[in-house]
Structures are given as C-alpha cells and as structure tokens.
Amino acid sequence: MVELVPLEKKFLDIVTKWNYDPEVSLYFSKRAPQSRDQQLLWLYNTLKDSSKKKFIIIHQVSKNPVGMVSLMKINLTEKQAEFGITIGEKNYWGTGVAAAAGNMLMHYAFQVMTLQRLYLNVFENNSRAIHFFSGLGFEKTGASKIDSDGNVVIEMQLFQSNFLKNHTRP
Numbered sequence: 001m002v003e004l005v006p007l008e009k010k011f012l013d014i015v016t017k018w019n020y021d022p023e024v025s026l027y028f029s030k031r032a033p034q035s036r037d038q039q040l041l042w043l044y045n046t047l048k049d050s051s052k053k054k055f056i057i058i059h060q061v062s063k064n065p066v067g068m069v070s071l072m073k074i075n076l077t078e079k080q081a082e083f084g085i086t087i088g089e090k091n092y093w094g095t096g097v098a099a100a101a102g103n104m105l106m107h108y109a110f111q112v113m114t115l116q117r118l119y120l121n122v123f124e125n126n127s128r129a130i131h132f133f134s135g136l137g138f139e140k141t142g143a144s145k146i147d148s149d150g151n152v153v154i155e156m157q158l159f160q161s162n163f164l165k166n167h168t169r170p
C-alpha cells in the first residue's frame with residue numbers, strides 16, 4: 001500500500017505545506033520553520049543528524065507523497081528511539097495508509113536496527129492519534145509533561161518483545 005523513501009530536498013515544499021496546514025499541525029509542539037532559509041537549514045540539520053531518520057510515505061497506487069514517519073533521538077546504546085508520524089494529505093486519513101507506514105517503520109526499527117523500545121509523545125487531547133497509536137500496540141507509560149504552550153503531553157511506548165510476539169514478517 002505504501003513505500004518509505006528517505007527524506008530529501010525534493011520533498012521540502014510538500015513537508016512545509018503539511019507543517020503549515022493548521023489541521024495537520026494542530027497537535028505539534030514545535031513551530032514550523034518560517035522562512036525558506038530556515039526550512040533549508042532544518043532540512044540540512046535533519047539530514048546530517050545521525051540520531052534522526054525521516055522517511056516520506058509514498059502511496060503506491062497514486063505515487064503521491066502523503067506523509068512522513070520518523071525515528072528521532074535514536075540511541076544505539078540504550079537501543080531506543082522516539083517514533084513520529086504525520087499523514088500530511090488529510091484525504092488519506094482513515095485509509096489505512098498511516099497503519100501501513102507505521103508498521104513498516106516499526107519493522108525497520110525493531111528488526112533491522114534491533115532497537116528494543118520505541119516511545120512517543122502525544123498531546124493528551126489528540127484522541128485520534130492516541131487511538132491510532134494504541135492500535136499499533138503502543139501503551140501509555142503514565143509519564144506526562146506540560147510543553148511551553150501549556151499543552152499536556154503524554155508518553156506512550158512499545159517494546160520490541162511485544163511487537164515481535166504479534167508480527168513475524170513485514
């Protein structure tokens with residue numbers, strides 16, 4: 001259903017479009033880079049940062065880029081990383097594209113990179129995303145924090161052992 005390709009410069013405009021979409025970015029803590037120079041700097045810094053891996057989700061039938069999945073704060077010593085997903089093209093919400101891309105990234109993280117834990121931070125009021133992440137197997141850790149805008153952010157996690165129990169092949 002989807003293919004994951006590494007983020008590169010040709011996707012900068014579409015990623016910027018998604019970041020500026022108020023519905024898509026409603027639950028993001030970080031502000032999108034404003035000027036073209038800031039966007040290019042964000043891309044440059046992201047691509048050279050070995051603690052981050054970002055992939056564009058390509059819908060296999062239409063060949064359109066529809067979103068992005070990310071591993072961030074990759075820590076190979078602690079064997080863990082932060083997981084992120086955005087479906088920027090809203091007409092693909094509810095189509096199964098997000099679950100397909102999320103599963104591919106989890107296979108990559110747990111089976112190729114052999115990480116042991118994935119975690120994520122999600123706004124407490126982002127019910128759709130929390131429901132979605134629960135469907136992927138993530139569970140609330142009970143940890144929460146308040147971001148600089150006063151939003152309550154909760155943590156969810158998934159262990160490699162739990163993932164592998166339910167999935168044996170991509």
Ligand SMILES: CC(C)(COP(=O)(O)OP(=O)(O)OC[C@H]1O[C@@H](n2cnc3c(N)ncnc32)[C@H](O)[C@@H]1OP(=O)(O)O)[C@@H](O)C(=O)NCCC(=O)NCCS
Nearest residue numbers: 024027085086087093094095098121122127128129131132
């Ligand atoms: C979060 C996101 C990736 C999920 O993708 P999606 O295609 O919308 O997800 P799905 O429709 O497959 O799954 C969402 C689930 O929540 C349910 N849902 C939808 N709206 C809901 C709501 N307001 N409250 C609770 N559950 C809701 C759906 O019925 C579905 O449940 P099901 O799988 O049991 O049928 C996507 O909506 C997105 O990119 N949102 C904007 C960015 C974002 O919030 N990213 C996460 C930041 S941490």
